[in-house]
Amino acid sequence: MTKRNLTAPRKLVYDIVLQADDHPTAADIIDRLKARGQSVAYATVYNSLRYLTEEGLIHELKLEGKTSRYDGRGEDHAHIVCVSCGKVDEVMTPPPAEWLSKVAEESGYLLTEEQFIFKGECPACRISKQKN
Amino acid sequence: MTKRNLTAPRKLVYDIVLQADDHPTAADIIDRLKARGQSVAYATVYNSLRYLTEEGLIHELKLEGKTSRYDGRGEDHAHIVCVSCGKVDEVMTPPPAEWLSKVAEESGYLLTEEQFIFKGECPACRISKQKN
DNA sequence: ATATAAATTTAAACTAAATCTAAATTTAAA
DNA sequence: TTTAAATTTAGATTTAGTTTAAATTTATAT
Structure with missing residues (x-):
């Protein structure tokens, strides 16, 4: 086999x-x-x-x-991408379990995985933008 | 101009x-x-x-x-993809605002956008799998 | 209105990421 | 040990998307 x-x-x-x-x-x-x-x-x-x-x-x-x-x-986690410099950071605060179960209920799906991407401006880029 | x-x-x-x-x-x-x-x-x-x-x-x-x-x-919303048949559904239950603000705080980012993708098995595929 | 400069559109060439192919190799297990 | 299936490999191919440069359109200042 x-x-x-x-x-x-x-x-x-x-x-x-x-x-x-x-x-x-x-x-x-x-x-x-x-x-x-x-x-x-x-x-x-x-x-x-x-x-x-x-x-x-x-x-x-x-x-x-x-x-x-x-x-x-190893641990499943979300990511956050800086729209200005492209840096990718880990997001360790997990989504509330209650939201996930509500989504499972709403959709009828058997959830197996989540992929969460945040976008925004990172601390360094926010500061350098203020200077200009 | x-x-x-x-x-x-x-x-x-x-x-x-x-x-x-x-x-x-x-x-x-x-x-x-x-x-x-x-x-x-x-x-x-x-x-x-x-x-x-x-x-x-x-x-x-x-x-x-x-x-x-x-x-x-128009409204920002998450998506859910069936890993078995590829169907994409809309998820209308929004993420708790409190989670979003916690992520903003944790990361120091100024959040501008979120992209949430769930994966799982859709109701139709769950049923058809039971039959086999 | 008209002129002008910048933005946009176009067709075609090109790029880059990823997949496919078919032959060679490795592996699992009978 | 044999055999069949899985995996690896190099190279060709596919595919999505970008670039190019010329033609066209558009915005706005005159």
Whole structure:
């Protein structure tokens, strides 16, 4: 039968995402693998990212631009993007459970995942804008 | 000087998005314009969608796949995507204001926009899965 | 009204991200 | 150990969206 597995190349990709303190794109991951002297084919990186996302080991983020970013942080959490400098921060305050259950009830869906993206101006950009 | 404007082609694109009861992609919009016999260049549709999004007249949704979808509904609202059939529904129960202000406080950001995407299994898919 | 300068539209070329293909390799488990 | 399925690979291909440069339209100052 054979089972889908966390194979060696997938593990290499997973490690890069886990160790990143940003939200790397596929291209970023390829660069970082190369910098470590680890050889993983282009298509395999994409395959691995899809696998890891489907397994729930990492999360795919669709923020600005057309390229997906990836997040290896364990706890589910929201993100906040600065519309001015593009910085992405984690949001650790979780959404009220009561809202989630209300949404589940309203929609009739069995909820499996949430992706919350806030946009706004980060503290640094707010300050630098005041100066101008 | 000249001002950015809701020009004729932009209005045509806007009308398509406003009248859609789904969440059309750029390609969908081009098809619907063509079906109406309205000629708008490919690049102009993209230009128009960017313009309309920046003006806040419509909203860009990044759901499954690599193509953006657009939503012309006036009130800001969350979306819920069925992971099984791909259907996209509107979520009308708004997030508690208290959560939003807590996020603003935590992050120090000046919030301008929120994009909330729920994923799960829609009622129809839940039922059809029970049968199997 | 008219001239002028800036913005917008257009068609076509181009770019970049991601997927597909088919052959080679690895892996699981019979 | 064999066999079938899964995975990897390199390269070709697809696709969404952007860029380019010329033509057109538009806003507004005269």
